[in-house]
Amino acid sequence: MPNGGLPDDRPLPVAVDELATDRATIAADRWRTRQNESCPTVDPRRGQMTAESPSRDEPAQPTNAERIGVWLVGARGNVATMSIVGARAIATGRAETTGMVTEREPVSSLELPPVSAFVFGGHDIDPTSLVDQAERQCERNGVPDEETLASVRDDLAAVDERIEVGTAVNCGAAVTDDSDHLDRELAIRTVVDQIHDDYESFRTAHEIDRLVVVNVASTEPELASPDRYDTREALEDAIDSDDRDLPASVLYAYAAIDAGHPFINFTPSTGNALGGIRELAVDRGVPHVGRDAKTGETLVKSALAPMFAGRNLNVLSWEGHNILGNKDGLVLEDEENAAGKLSSKGDVLESILPDVGHNRVRIDYTPSLADWKTAWDYIHFEGFLNTEMTMQFTWEGSDSALAAPLVLDLVRLIVHADEFGEGGFQPHLASFFKAPIGVDEHDFSAQLHWLYEYAARHSDV
Amino acid sequence: MPNGGLPDDRPLPVAVDELATDRATIAADRWRTRQNESCPTVDPRRGQMTAESPSRDEPAQPTNAERIGVWLVGARGNVATMSIVGARAIATGRAETTGMVTEREPVSSLELPPVSAFVFGGHDIDPTSLVDQAERQCERNGVPDEETLASVRDDLAAVDERIEVGTAVNCGAAVTDDSDHLDRELAIRTVVDQIHDDYESFRTAHEIDRLVVVNVASTEPELASPDRYDTREALEDAIDSDDRDLPASVLYAYAAIDAGHPFINFTPSTGNALGGIRELAVDRGVPHVGRDAKTGETLVKSALAPMFAGRNLNVLSWEGHNILGNKDGLVLEDEENAAGKLSSKGDVLESILPDVGHNRVRIDYTPSLADWKTAWDYIHFEGFLNTEMTMQFTWEGSDSALAAPLVLDLVRLIVHADEFGEGGFQPHLASFFKAPIGVDEHDFSAQLHWLYEYAARHSDV
Amino acid sequence: MPNGGLPDDRPLPVAVDELATDRATIAADRWRTRQNESCPTVDPRRGQMTAESPSRDEPAQPTNAERIGVWLVGARGNVATMSIVGARAIATGRAETTGMVTEREPVSSLELPPVSAFVFGGHDIDPTSLVDQAERQCERNGVPDEETLASVRDDLAAVDERIEVGTAVNCGAAVTDDSDHLDRELAIRTVVDQIHDDYESFRTAHEIDRLVVVNVASTEPELASPDRYDTREALEDAIDSDDRDLPASVLYAYAAIDAGHPFINFTPSTGNALGGIRELAVDRGVPHVGRDAKTGETLVKSALAPMFAGRNLNVLSWEGHNILGNKDGLVLEDEENAAGKLSSKGDVLESILPDVGHNRVRIDYTPSLADWKTAWDYIHFEGFLNTEMTMQFTWEGSDSALAAPLVLDLVRLIVHADEFGEGGFQPHLASFFKAPIGVDEHDFSAQLHWLYEYAARHSDV
Amino acid sequence: MPNGGLPDDRPLPVAVDELATDRATIAADRWRTRQNESCPTVDPRRGQMTAESPSRDEPAQPTNAERIGVWLVGARGNVATMSIVGARAIATGRAETTGMVTEREPVSSLELPPVSAFVFGGHDIDPTSLVDQAERQCERNGVPDEETLASVRDDLAAVDERIEVGTAVNCGAAVTDDSDHLDRELAIRTVVDQIHDDYESFRTAHEIDRLVVVNVASTEPELASPDRYDTREALEDAIDSDDRDLPASVLYAYAAIDAGHPFINFTPSTGNALGGIRELAVDRGVPHVGRDAKTGETLVKSALAPMFAGRNLNVLSWEGHNILGNKDGLVLEDEENAAGKLSSKGDVLESILPDVGHNRVRIDYTPSLADWKTAWDYIHFEGFLNTEMTMQFTWEGSDSALAAPLVLDLVRLIVHADEFGEGGFQPHLASFFKAPIGVDEHDFSAQLHWLYEYAARHSDV
Ligand SMILES: NC(=O)c1ccc[n+]([C@@H]2O[C@H](COP(=O)([O-])OP(=O)(O)OC[C@H]3O[C@@H](n4cnc5c(N)ncnc54)[C@H](O)[C@@H]3O)[C@@H](O)[C@H]2O)c1
Ligand SMILES: NC(=O)c1ccc[n+]([C@@H]2O[C@H](COP(=O)([O-])OP(=O)(O)OC[C@H]3O[C@@H](n4cnc5c(N)ncnc54)[C@H](O)[C@@H]3O)[C@@H](O)[C@H]2O)c1
Ligand SMILES: NC(=O)c1ccc[n+]([C@@H]2O[C@H](COP(=O)([O-])OP(=O)(O)OC[C@H]3O[C@@H](n4cnc5c(N)ncnc54)[C@H](O)[C@@H]3O)[C@@H](O)[C@H]2O)c1
Ligand SMILES: NC(=O)c1ccc[n+]([C@@H]2O[C@H](COP(=O)([O-])OP(=O)(O)OC[C@H]3O[C@@H](n4cnc5c(N)ncnc54)[C@H](O)[C@@H]3O)[C@@H](O)[C@H]2O)c1
Ligand code: NA
Ligand code: NA
Known part of the structure; x- marks a missing residue:
């Protein structure tokens, strides 16, 4: 199969050259609007979609007998x-x-x-x-x-x-x-x-x-x-x-x-x-x-935020509060260690709802919860004729x-x-x-x- | 463009003959698994996708000057x-x-x-x-x-x-x-x-x-x-x-x-x-x-339920309680009139989560809410190693x-x-x-x- | 100690003759306003506050050695x-x-x-x-x-x-x-x-x-x-x-x-x-x-409703939805058997908030919850200058x-x-x-x- | 009426000498257990309950004609x-x-x-x-x-x-x-x-x-x-x-x-x-x-916490998250200014539930809420046979x-x-x-x- 095993008419995902100067990522809007385009050309020598990657010697045939x-x-x-x-x-x-x-x-x-x-x-x-x-x-x-x-x-x-x-x-x-x-x-x-x-x-x-x-x-x-x-x-x-x-x-x-x-x-x-x-x-x-x-609050966000986007509702504020009680929570009490987590959690929303007015995620350590992670999210949004409405959810999951x-x-x-x-x-x-x-x-x-x-x-x- | 303006390679939606004996609907699973199939043949004389529908004489060219x-x-x-x-x-x-x-x-x-x-x-x-x-x-x-x-x-x-x-x-x-x-x-x-x-x-x-x-x-x-x-x-x-x-x-x-x-x-x-x-x-x-x-609780359901399905989480019970205060609510107090509403609300879940254990929707009339429709949904689900978890949400929207x-x-x-x-x-x-x-x-x-x-x-x- | 072991100056509770024609109960407002009154006279022959109840021969002295x-x-x-x-x-x-x-x-x-x-x-x-x-x-x-x-x-x-x-x-x-x-x-x-x-x-x-x-x-x-x-x-x-x-x-x-x-x-x-x-x-x-x-939702109500009363807030609607999964829930699915439960649950609110606009309690059977009883209560109230506000709570308790x-x-x-x-x-x-x-x-x-x-x-x- | 208009037999509140070295406050437990005690002696020269306070010349008779x-x-x-x-x-x-x-x-x-x-x-x-x-x-x-x-x-x-x-x-x-x-x-x-x-x-x-x-x-x-x-x-x-x-x-x-x-x-x-x-x-x-x-979340706490105490339930964690959008919220974004607020909010719980395992209050500024103050509280508690249960509430009030x-x-x-x-x-x-x-x-x-x-x-x- 030429160009990476992808049929010509595949709408999604669109592969790009990962090594382009801007380290381009697969643009979100492509999924939504250009799904009939043919797949961009991938450099067969080093694109990740290539079957004949030079340095690998694994067989292409899957085998379940492996350890x-x-x-x-x-x-x-x-x-x-x-x-x-x-x-x-x-x-x-x-x-x-x-x-x-x-x-x-x-x-x-x-x-x-x-x-x-x-x-x-x-x-x-x-x-x-x-x-x-x-x-x-x-x-x-x-x-x-x-x-x-x-x-x-x-x-x-x-x-x-x-x-x-x-x-x-x-x-x-x-x-x-x-x-x-x-x-x-x-x-x-x-x-x-x-x-x-x-x-x-x-x-x-x-x-x-x-x-x-x-x-x-x-x-x-x-x-x-x-x-x-x-x-x-x-x-x-x-x-x-x-x-x-x-x-x-x-x-x-x-x-x-x-x-x-x-x-x-x-x-x-x-x-x-x-x-x-x-x-x-x-x-x-x-x-x-x-x-x-993506296992909890952010998973829910990534399922719910598109609904607000899809209906052209204007999210004024999305507040997320996470409380968890395991060692992960303890480590995340440390602001230094939490930074990366908070940014990856926050980015999801910014990407789906670029005009979101206010977007905050908090993670707090609550020892008694042990491995349970509870999140409360409060979404304040505006609809037709400037009508303000709200949605809130609580997620109670066992983290591990x-x-x-x-x-x-x-x-x-x-x-x-x-x-x-x-x-x-x-x-x-x-x-x-x-x-x-x-x-x-x-x-x-x-x-x-x-x-x-x-x-x-x-x-x- | 032949057969209704749809390119041959369009993955979705799959058109079917609306007049087939079983009044077949567009099967949900097609979207998920057969998206590369070509479009089924539609009877050009009466299929709804046909450009030359016999009884219409409207111009195909859109014009915005119309009243x-x-x-x-x-x-x-x-x-x-x-x-x-x-x-x-x-x-x-x-x-x-x-x-x-x-x-x-x-x-x-x-x-x-x-x-x-x-x-x-x-x-x-x-x-x-x-x-x-x-x-x-x-x-x-x-x-x-x-x-x-x-x-x-x-x-x-x-x-x-x-x-x-x-x-x-x-x-x-x-x-x-x-x-x-x-x-x-x-x-x-x-x-x-x-x-x-x-x-x-x-x-x-x-x-x-x-x-x-x-x-x-x-x-x-x-x-x-x-x-x-x-x-x-x-x-x-x-x-x-x-x-x-x-x-x-x-x-x-x-x-x-x-x-x-x-x-x-x-x-x-x-x-x-x-x-x-x-x-x-x-x-x-x-x-x-x-x-x-689909404007409220059911909208949220249709965005959230696929998340549970997609992660192979087992929804044991999904309880939905709607309270609303307008005339629509008053009419729906009448069990006769509510029947259709409840069934269309309930079907959404059955379709996305065919194995859902328990699925109930209630609509109650709460006059003080006027045009506000509040819904509380409680989702009891089971994950890995039979771990039981819950999610709940409250939606507060202005119905009209x-x-x-x-x-x-x-x-x-x-x-x-x-x-x-x-x-x-x-x-x-x-x-x-x-x-x-x-x-x-x-x-x-x-x-x-x-x-x-x-x-x-x-x-x- | 005369008249039933109650000191003259006890403000609460006020005992009444249980056998009066109207089967009078101890009026709620007494607690609030007449707490300095002396205790009403109780018929010593049969009032429940009487120490010398004729038909009992138990010793008045407590003893912990009993079986x-x-x-x-x-x-x-x-x-x-x-x-x-x-x-x-x-x-x-x-x-x-x-x-x-x-x-x-x-x-x-x-x-x-x-x-x-x-x-x-x-x-x-x-x-x-x-x-x-x-x-x-x-x-x-x-x-x-x-x-x-x-x-x-x-x-x-x-x-x-x-x-x-x-x-x-x-x-x-x-x-x-x-x-x-x-x-x-x-x-x-x-x-x-x-x-x-x-x-x-x-x-x-x-x-x-x-x-x-x-x-x-x-x-x-x-x-x-x-x-x-x-x-x-x-x-x-x-x-x-x-x-x-x-x-x-x-x-x-x-x-x-x-x-x-x-x-x-x-x-x-x-x-x-x-x-x-x-x-x-x-x-x-x-x-x-x-x-x-009183173990769950009604307990919370009896703690919360006095707060609304005490602050002269006008409760427009109090909606209570209970879902439970044990045999008690199954029996209460039967409308006949539920009647008493619903009325005792509802009365609490009417008594504390006599002007409550709308007061409904629902009990539903949700098998997956087993012994867990979850209640969602939604309280719509009005404060100063007709400002409408809301409070809601979810209670998740193990019934037994x-x-x-x-x-x-x-x-x-x-x-x-x-x-x-x-x-x-x-x-x-x-x-x-x-x-x-x-x-x-x-x-x-x-x-x-x-x-x-x-x-x-x-x-x- | 001697000593400040308080009848001898009044059970509550118990007045104390405000100027005692420890600046004693009225002890909480008195209300609960010593309600039949007579009122402690108050120094008539300077106690706050005294009618003849030396430096005042106001008439003791109320008059409604005043400006x-x-x-x-x-x-x-x-x-x-x-x-x-x-x-x-x-x-x-x-x-x-x-x-x-x-x-x-x-x-x-x-x-x-x-x-x-x-x-x-x-x-x-x-x-x-x-x-x-x-x-x-x-x-x-x-x-x-x-x-x-x-x-x-x-x-x-x-x-x-x-x-x-x-x-x-x-x-x-x-x-x-x-x-x-x-x-x-x-x-x-x-x-x-x-x-x-x-x-x-x-x-x-x-x-x-x-x-x-x-x-x-x-x-x-x-x-x-x-x-x-x-x-x-x-x-x-x-x-x-x-x-x-x-x-x-x-x-x-x-x-x-x-x-x-x-x-x-x-x-x-x-x-x-x-x-x-x-x-x-x-x-x-x-x-x-x-x-x-006390107008919002803390008011609710002061009504609810006694319920947990009264039933001898063991509150493991009480998390409170407040979001508000007015100028008060903006000022409280400043950690310095927030300190006093957080401590008065936190103290309420410590006083009613001295054994509370974990007690945190957060206040965050969410501009879109304007004068609306929303609080989410999550209460994790333990009952009989170490059964862990939860209660949560959301309060949405207009602050002013x-x-x-x-x-x-x-x-x-x-x-x-x-x-x-x-x-x-x-x-x-x-x-x-x-x-x-x-x-x-x-x-x-x-x-x-x-x-x-x-x-x-x-x-x-
Ligand atoms: N549980 C989830 O739902 C979830 C979701 C997304 C991400 N994660 C991430 O997964 C990771 C693990 O979560 P967890 O709940 O198991 O945490 P954990 O604290 O229970 O386990 C982390 C383990 O890593 C070990 N460790 C720490 N630094 C190490 C190092 N430099 N080299 C080797 N071992 C090291 C620790 O000793 C510990 O045993 C965390 O980074 C967490 O953020 C978890
Ligand atoms: N508001 C929403 O979000 C929403 C969502 C889905 C569906 N709906 C449906 O839309 C409909 C309208 O909702 P609404 O809130 O405007 O209700 P509504 O009660 O305010 O209005 C219905 C109107 O229909 C009129 N009417 C009733 N029977 C009629 C008849 N036979 N012929 C002509 N007029 C008739 C009534 O007099 C009334 O003016 C309802 O069926 C409702 O279930 C509303
Ligand atoms: N669990 C709570 O928090 C709570 C609170 C208030 C009231 N209650 C009431 O307590 C009662 C018991 O609740 P449960 O959860 O144990 O219910 P359950 O259904 O588990 O137990 C009831 C038991 O009573 C037996 N029973 C039924 N009718 C009987 C009869 N006529 N004579 C003898 N036994 C009979 C049944 O066989 C069953 O074993 C119910 O009426 C319930 O409404 C329970
Ligand atoms: N709204 C409530 O429910 C509530 C409850 C408890 C306490 N409070 C407290 O009440 C206070 C007022 O709340 P708000 O919402 O009206 O706040 P606000 O910010 O709207 O008003 C405060 C006003 O005080 C003025 N001000 C600030 N410093 C001043 C100073 N040194 N001298 C004179 N004026 C000064 C400001 O200019 C502003 O006009 C805050 O301290 C708040 O914490 C409010
Ligand atoms: Na249609
Ligand atoms: Na009794």
């Missing part, structure tokens, strides 16, 4: 723990797949690896064992329930053995205060090498066919002037010259993509959003996605129960992209993220539509 | 009054067009008649003057405000002169108890003829180029076994044999479409949803749309301020369809309705997408 | 089950007393029997064992948790042995459809005698010192014209002449009070609210309370977890009243009920104040 | 404007008294001056005229409506003539940035003298019989270490030694009370809460009240429409206290304030009960 390594950065956190618990419980038939997008039509018609094929490992900086973490979640939140927990306890203990101490460079006081396991004296290049070695040892030890690295670690403070690392060259120079500003998420992403492992950034941290990493991924033909999974199935979905889907040699960012996975790399479209339906088109396209193969 | 007659059935009701107030205030530059879908990209790029070209008239069964109605709304609800009202008072008085007494056959006790202006002794055919004469006198008297009939009258009780009027022949036989079961909305629709006037059914009443009327519209090549405008701009939009858009000879039901207008005739898709984004495609297609012309 | 029999009518229902689970878990130190009013100052300063002294038994018409019921609650609602349940499983099994088949006379189809264990052929007097025998056998078998009967059975349909049983004589005549209109709750109450056992009516059923039963209780000097425990501690409180407090020979209705316990027998005051603070005064008065003893 | 001067500090603000509009509209029979506590039983049975007797004047630092302010409120908020506004426009213009430029010493940048009308070079004593002169000129010019000063100016930043002004002597020394730390509210209060004028502090600013001012008020026998009127009637109430009530020679703080007016001076009781019902007792006591006179 998929899932390396979780932040492997003992809530999201990681719930993902492992869920995957193992599903594998043994003890849990259902509710909440997994890949288990529902039309995405389920893709040939995707079963979660039973997942072999977990990871990095963390917290020594508390995975079993203890799961027990705490069971006790505080009731999720997982005792029975499910019992059925996976041995698996958790086994995975815990495969968790290595990670790096916490530039993760902010809120994160590193908790930890004294880290050698802060190492050169950045050495840190990268160690991470790389951890990946490879795991691959070898567990006979992994394909390794996916997933960042589910605590949110880092925002990186100042990320533009200085906008090219692969600038980034690699920085690593080599021991630039102490580079945050951990970038190092994990670099080590993964450089070695050809697909990378998922579930967090708001910089990671693969950096220009230099994106260029590296195109060069290596490695698929990567991110950032900041919303996140975990998406981790599993993303691993399955990035494996699929990897099998088909679709390197670079993955616009069809935009619906999973608050700040989808390379995509300006924040309308959840539009994003989902891209995913369904991807599924339709690949199901015909 | 558009807008005949409102229920012309002194809240929705009608607010529509007239708004149209006149916009025409004189005193009001903005917030809330009008046709005033926003991409629909605004269509060549549509300006609202200043609208000449209003109508039927009602309540003698209270339009000026009094508007003053009451101003006083009770603050909409319109005093200044706007003052600027259109003369226009309202002029329109009021053009309101004729309508028929209230089978409108239910809740409606007809209010009225003794109706001759219940007339034969049904005579009633139809009188309605027809009222349309034509208005056309002549006001030099109307194109007349659109809009049903904004009170909700009628549901018609029992509508299937008996499933063909044009059966319907016309019933009229001729003085079948006293036919409700007013069907008579208004019949008289309009039979005379070639586009018909909009803003209400849940039967009207043009009847098989016989739909066949007549195809025969006559007249565009018609309906039913039950939400409805009126859509009336103006629909008139403009049906005029456009009429100019282009696009007879029959109008799938691209599905986003305006709770129970869109001929369409099974209830996802607001998908429906809107069809409208945008229509706009894109016609903007290229 | 308290708690006979639950509806012993296998949710409330009963949670009460037994809680009492046993508290007795063994495995649960805390959160939610028990008697465990907090100033009520905790009274000398009350410990819950460890409670010996449970009861009537039911459903054969499902108490252990099964508790397991179902644990599984569906997470309350009690598995650990607590395990610790009381043996106790539950033991209590289950002491549950007799009760009568379901006039309990409505919603209740009796579930049951075929009842002999409908027995004469009413025989039924009363059997109930009486069940009480006495239990007393003897378990060496009970003091027996309290608690009605926690399903809500019955409202009794038509209860006035016909307004005297003890009329009631006893009806029993003897086999009047088939008498509902089960009256029979349980009659058998209890006639035999000198304090009676608690936790439900909206008629029971001890009947004039004839009230007269019997005065004659026998037996304390009794009811009806319809809110009810059970009050069952334990009430048993402890009625035992106290019984020890002090305080027969008749118990105005100081009004705060526990939606429709407190003999009391018109619905302001929760005022009701609570009476309880605190009672505690202060008796702590001085 | 009451109402001097508003912040006379052009929202609250002031709405108070004047309302008072004048009531005086001319154009507005009702909804929202006024003094117009409802039992308080209405007191002999209070009619609002028609009020003559308004005041200080402000903003030159925008009262008419302009009222027009802006009408336009932005719809309150007052156009008709009411028209009827009082001349009165507003007349009052505007009587508004003098005030002082803004230490009001914070958020306030003074708006103003350059202030001579910052004057000595503090000179400022006090000028304020005093403004009061006296107004009195003379308008033949005022009794002058009440009301602080409705913008919230000042919190005063650091207020203890240094804990005695009258320390305060007067500070004034004389030109202490530049003293904030404007203290100077306004000092000038008023020193000259014998009752003082109402409607704001969270220091004012009469200062020890030195309180001592001065006792010495002069002048009644004063404050601070921070809630405040204005209370300004009028307080003027009427403080005039009454003044007529009866009841100097010092006024515990019976605690229900009006978030941080009632001299009172620890925050339960709204208990506070209201004191007011009703006061009314009952004085109605008997």
